[in-house]
Amino acid sequence: MDTSPLAPKPATPREATVARRVQRRWWVFSALGAIGVVLLIGVVVTARAGRLGIDERFMNELVEHRSDFWIAPALVFDTVGAGLIGVFVVPIGVAVVFLLRRRPWAALYWICACALSAGVVQVIKHTFGRARPTEILVVSDYGSFPSGHTANAATLAVVLGVVLRRVWVWAAGVVWTVLMLLSRTYLGAHWLTDTIGGLLIGAGVAVVLWAPVAHRLLDEQERVRGRGWAWQTRDGAGA
Numbered sequence: 001m002d003t004s005p006l007a008p009k010p011a012t013p014r015e016a017t018v019a020r021r022v023q024r025r026w027w028v029f030s031a032l033g034a035i036g037v038v039l040l041i042g043v044v045v046t047a048r049a050g051r052l053g054i055d056e057r058f059m060n061e062l063v064e065h066r067s068d069f070w071i072a073p074a075l076v077f078d079t080v081g082a083g084l085i086g087v088f089v090v091p092i093g094v095a096v097v098f099l100l101r102r103r104p105w106a107a108l109y110w111i112c113a114c115a116l117s118a119g120v121v122q123v124i125k126h127t128f129g130r131a132r133p134t135e136i137l138v139v140s141d142y143g144s145f146p147s148g149h150t151a152n153a154a155t156l157a158v159v160l161g162v163v164l165r166r167v168w169v170w171a172a173g174v175v176w177t178v179l180m181l182l183s184r185t186y187l188g189a190h191w192l193t194d195t196i197g198g199l200l201i202g203a204g205v206a207v208v209l210w211a212p213v214a215h216r217l218l219d220e221q222e223r224v225r226g227r228g229w230a231w232q233t234r235d236g237a238g239a
Helices: 013-024 026-047 053-064 068-080 083-100 104-128 148-164 167-186 192-224
Strands: none
Touching: 026 192, 053 167, 053 192, 068 083, 068 167, 083 104, 083 148, 104 148, 104 192, 148 167, 148 192, 167 192
């Protein structure tokens, strides 16, 4: 029997019913996600006339209390949250793990969520071209809104939470996303509202893409239960 932390949890009848309903009504979730993004864009457009007070107050507090002790871990988050590691290594690595766990639908869902989230972020960045804070400590690409790092973190948290269905996975995902959010503002790479926008986009894309494959993910999970890794037999021994 596969007893590893990544072993799938048995699906309850209620979860199976919810998954079927979600898949049948995926267009509802897609519409709600689109409306949410539109509303968010509207807020940003309005804010472009000037900086939001909450952004300035939050940034001033962070700049006033900056220290090398906190900048160091923030720079680590800056490295792993995007660039070569965040855009290629992490997505491909997680997809490979899913495939080795005999979860091709989970791998496909994950890759599509990462790609769409990154694409939406770039489209919005180039549409609004919001200026980054002047207190920035790192080199970043064009456009402050939304935060790509935070969007990546939120996508990771929601997809892994949906696929693995473990409380500790959701808790770790929330912590990771919040820390990423704080690190981006601490380094002056983004305004607070940029990171909130990234969080909403990353989570929203993950939910929208989950809807049409929800039942397939659950069926796949049931099929691979107890089979372990790709090189293991059903009893968990090596092939």
